Amino acid sequence: MSSDEAIRGAVVGAPAATKKRTEEGPGKRLIGIDAARGLALIGLMAIHILASYQEETGEPTLTWQLFSGDSAALFALLAGLGLALSSGGRIPHRGRQMTANRVGLVVRAVLIAVVALLIASLMPPVDPPAYSILIYYAVFFLLAIPFLHLGPKALFICAAVFGIVSPILIQQLPPVLPDWVSYNPTLEHVLADPVSIASQLLLTGTYPALPYMTYILAGMALGRLNLRSIPVQAAIAGAGAALAILASLASYVLLYAVGGYEALLATPGMTMHDLDEALVYGPELVPNTSGWWLAITTPHTNMPLAIASSLGMALLALGLFLLIANKAGQWLSPLAAMGAMTLTLYSAHLLVLALEIHYDEPALWFLVHLGVAVAFAWFWQRSVGQGPLEKVVSLSVKGSRRLVSGKTTNSGGPTGGLATHHSDTSVQTPRDTTNYTTDEELPGSPDQASTGQDPRVSTDRPTRGTPIRTDRGTTINLADDEAPGYTDQIGPVRDPGSGTG
Template sequence: METLRRGGATDQTAMTEPAVRSKRRLVGIDAARGLALIGLMAIHILPSWNTETGEATWSWRLFSGDSAALFALLAGVGLALGSGGRHPREGRALAGERVGVLVRALLITTVGLCINAAMPENPPAYNILFYYGVFFLLAIPFLHAKAPTLFVWAAGFGILAPLLMQGLLDVLPEWWYYNPTLSNVLSNPAGTASQLLLTGNYPALPYMTYLLVGMGLGRLDLRAVSTQIRLVFVGVSLWVAAQTISYVLLYGFEGYFKLQAASHLSEAKLDEILVWGAGSLPTTTGWWLTITTPHSNTPLTIAVSLGVSLAALGVFLLISRKIGAWLLPLSAMGSMTLTLYTAHLLVLALGLHEDAPYLWYAVHLLVAAGFAVVWQLTLGQGPLERVVAFAAKGTRRLVVGQAQSSSPVRMNDSKRLR
């Protein structure tokens, strides 16, 4: 999940006056991140099915899987902008950036572990922050790469990681906790590693597809209208293509019935899995790789969520050119997602929302938007974002050197939750 804020960095200068920096910031990136946060809140709080009809609710259909994918994509955009944008850093500057990303990863992981420790045994939500730290660690070797290389690697992860996930699921160590704590990590390191990389709710290897595509986008000129239009076109095309391929394979080539036969499932149970998933990708047949169920992390599922994420980013970049000021509630939230997501999960841990989910969803949104707008307009960068940025910047200076670090450099478009 990434960042933005008033102090949001740009792909031009690192240390400029706040007014100039605000004008240069890509508000659309923050607004898209704000939408992703709203989506995760909806999935965490609102019911996923209608108790009368048994059908999936609008919040599940709109946000499940896609919100997390959008966060990961925007994390990649931020990493690329922070490591030089269209001109990747080299030498000591690159080494310093890698150390800075390592520090960010460790701090975000620490925040995630602290939140997990506060969660009840049967948690109200899956915490993405622990996984997020792993995303950042895995991104470090790619900080020097240019767009074509990043897109090729993203395709490789999108195709091979699901195959690896399904092929190894039966032999990987088991895990028994939804939100790992430090004691869980120490008592079952192999199971935790398996969960973080392949078997958890946000497995890092499949999610590297979103992250690397985002990094590739950060190497392009995101301010160009042509780039923004292409994002929308490619995103919609990818979504349509993936959904069509899945439908044809399942119902044109009888994949649906092959899934039934191989897994010994009733039609009702299979339909249920195709909407809500099975917890982990079944291994009974390779035909499971043709589904697009949220969080199943098949190649086609990844393509669907990637398409939605690309289109969402493109739309917000386009509309922010004309109505950026009207997007302030969204962009302010998107500028401090680490802070708001942390607060959101800690409040959820109290269990207050269970009897009135729609009311509490509205409360979470209004409080988050109100706090973000007031804080950004008065103090700038979010509280936790400021701490993480300070630590990362300090360690980066130790590597690069004070003189070089204080000179103008290209930075990223958002210091957010990244």
């Protein structure tokens, strides 16, 4: 059989299920992901502005109980999900295309770091109104690069390893690590004491990268699944609920049934009041005086069960939003509009907080921040599209990817489709105008792919006589009875004689 015959046979023999999935609109965004990201943004706004405890009783407020720790975890989970979707979704990219994804991720991390350092320079150096997560995001993305090619099983395993090992490092290493520098490190801090800044960003800061890689890698694993499948969506929600409940139950048993609370209370200098407060709000640094601290679920302590609890809540939120979007996606539009441009909205939120005019009327200012964010996102998305900062980052990342992958803009298509070099093994139509990815994402996250299939393969349905280019540079034409099968193709069609496997 000739190579051209083999290619035609592979195209015609592709499974019909994929054709149905393609015709159902793979180019549509998963609005549930954007809505979940919008909720995470609201949670961070609430934590920054509203009180964390009641002045009369000292008890935690509803804001603290609902959002502390969990909002940041949801943000990180969705960032990881975006990484997977932008690097191939269910079929990870390979070769030069994966290299281009990695280079693009470096560019994105650098740009996010620049934004973070600029905002930090405007924040009050002492007792700032917010601790920005942006500089940590830059580190998350850099650490994720070696894992970008992995499948879901390997990613879940790596996430579990980070979730177990990182808390031990956080508890045991601070005595030998450099002193903590600043809640919001500036460029001056980075240049003056890079070792201390690295220590803070990895282990001792507000959102330390090593434990947060649990959320990033778990999100990447989710991005390798079929997120349009309702059973998968339900499984995500169910697994999240189970994980959150089991983590809280395990912590309760270890502390109050097995003797952990008494053991912590017996440590030198510990009083019942101090311990109870630490279990609600967390200690400044997790003491290394007892291994029982590993059993707490307090937000931002980044202990194993605390990570598991926040990860469970993040999975539950994502799964529920995906399920709701199937039947009532239009009701999620305002929330999703916010979630589609959170880099812009979060940055603006921090800049306004830096003015420190919200302390006297926190509830009013929270409503102002929320109302302006919803209104701006809603109207900007419909009149312009991508958020301002998202657009800048998107253009830079896409440009770097094209330089590495060797792809150039195709002037033949109205949306500027990519023309692939002849050495590329993907099947290509002359005008592929399908938008596989969008860049309206969470703070600094990669483009959210609109479908889980391999973005190297066009979903355009070729008509009679459409030329298909093989990896050897030869061209074949599809007849009428062959054209329908082309939309069924999931992966790249390879020439059996090329030796590429």
